Amino acid sequence: MAHLAVSDVRAKYGTLEVLKGVTFSIGKGEIATLVGPSGSGKSTVLRALMGLTPVTGGTVEIAGERMNYSSAREVRAARDRMAIVFQQYNLFQNMTVMQNLTLAPLKIKKWDKQQVNSEARRLLGLVGLSDKADAYSDQLSGGQQQRVALARALALKPQILLLDEVTSALDPELVNEVLDAIRKLADEGMTMVIVSHEMAFVREIADKVVFMDAGQIVEAGTPKEILDTPKTERARDFFSKILRH
C-alpha cells in the first residue's frame, strides 16, 4: 500500500491554476524526486501538501489516512504528519539552533522535554553540528544552516519529509555536506519527496522520478526510465538540456 498517495491534487494562486491535477504515490521508505523546468509547479506540490498553498481539489492519503485540506483542522492533521525543508532554510532568526529544533516538539507536539532535548542533540550529531547547538543562524554558513533545517524537520518525527531544492542556494563546495546528510536519512528508511536539480543525486537516491511540466505530471518511473529513456518529447527536451551541462 502506498505510504503517500497524491491524487488529482489541484492548487491555485489567486485565479491562476498552478497544479492541474497531480497524481503520484510512493511506498514507505521510498524516495520520489520531482524534476522539471522552472515554474512547472514542483515547489507548489510540496507547498500544497503542507497546506501553505491552498489545495482546491483532489485528495492526499498518508499511511492510509485521507486528508482533503478542506478545513483548518484537516490542514493541521496533514502538517502533523509531514515536515518541509525550504530552499532558503528559513531558520528562525531569533532563536538558537537548539531552540529551532525543540520549539515545535515542545510547544506543539508537547513531547517530554528531556526526550526532546536528547533527540535534538542526536539529530545535530547526525548532521554533524553537535558543536553549534547554541549558535544563531547568522553565525552559520549556508550549508550548516541547511543541515540545521534538516535536523529541525526531523525533530518533528515526520512520516514523510519534503525537501525543496535544499542545495540550490548553497555554494558548490557546501552542497555535498547537505547531500550526505540526506543520504544518511535515506539509509535510515525515511520516506521523502525531494525537489532537485542535481541529476546525479536524483539518479543515485530516487526510487521514483516524477517529471512535471506546466502544473502536470508528464512522466513518472524509475530513474533509469525517466532520465535515460524518456518517452515524451517534453521530458527528452528537458533532460537533453540539463544533462548536457
Place this chain on the structure above:
Amino acid sequence: MERILEQAPRFFSGQNLTLLLEAAGLTLAMTLAGCLIGFGFAFVLVYLRQTPGLWGLPLRWICILYVEVFRRIPFIVVIYLVLFFIQTVTPDASLFTIAVIAICLYAVAYTADIIRGGIESVPVTQIEAAQAMNLSRLQTNLRIVLPQAWPVIVPPSIAFAVSFIKDTALVSQVGVFELTFRGKELNNQGYSGILVFGTIALCYFLLSFPLSMLGQHLEKRLGTPRGERRSRKIRHT
C-alpha cells in the same frame, strides 16, 4: 534682565521648585502611562487587524477606521472629546485619568502603524516555516514575528513617546496641573515670563533627553546581529 536676576532667588524657592517637580512628574507619568497602555492596545489592534477570513472583515475595517480617524484629529480635539464623554459617563473622573485616556487613544493609532510596519518587515518565509510546524497565528506572532520585528518597532515608538512629552502640554487646556499649566500660573503671579518659561523649557528637555538616549541605545543594540550581541555579553562577564 535686572527683573529676572532680582526675581530669581524668590522664583527658585523650595515651594516653587516642589511645584515644578511635581508638575514634571505628572507630565512624565501621563505620557508614560498613556503611551505604554496605548502601545499594549496597539498590539491587540494590529493582531485583530490580521484576522483572516470573511467574518474577520468587519473587525479589520473597524481597526483600519480607528487608525485612520485618530491620526487625522488634532490631539487637543481628542482631549476635549474624552473630557466631555467621560464627564457625562462618570462625572467625578479625575483630570489625570482623562488625560491618560486621551493620550492612550492617540498613542494606539500612531504606534499601531509602527507595529504593523515592524511586523511586515519580517520575511513571510519565517511565518510559513512556523505554519508548516502547526504553530497557531498567536504563537507565530509571539514567538517568531514579534521578536524579529522588535528592532524595527522600538526606536520609532520611543521617538513617538519622546515627542509626545511636549505635546502633553495641550492637556493644560483642560486644567491638568502639568508643567505648562504651572508655568502659566507662575507667570500670572508676576514672575518674568522669560524666567518661568525658560525654566519650563529646561524641564521638558531634561524629561525627554534621557528617554531619547535610551531610544538610541536600544536602536544600536537591537540593530546588532544576535550572535554578536551574545558574544559581546560573554566577553563582558
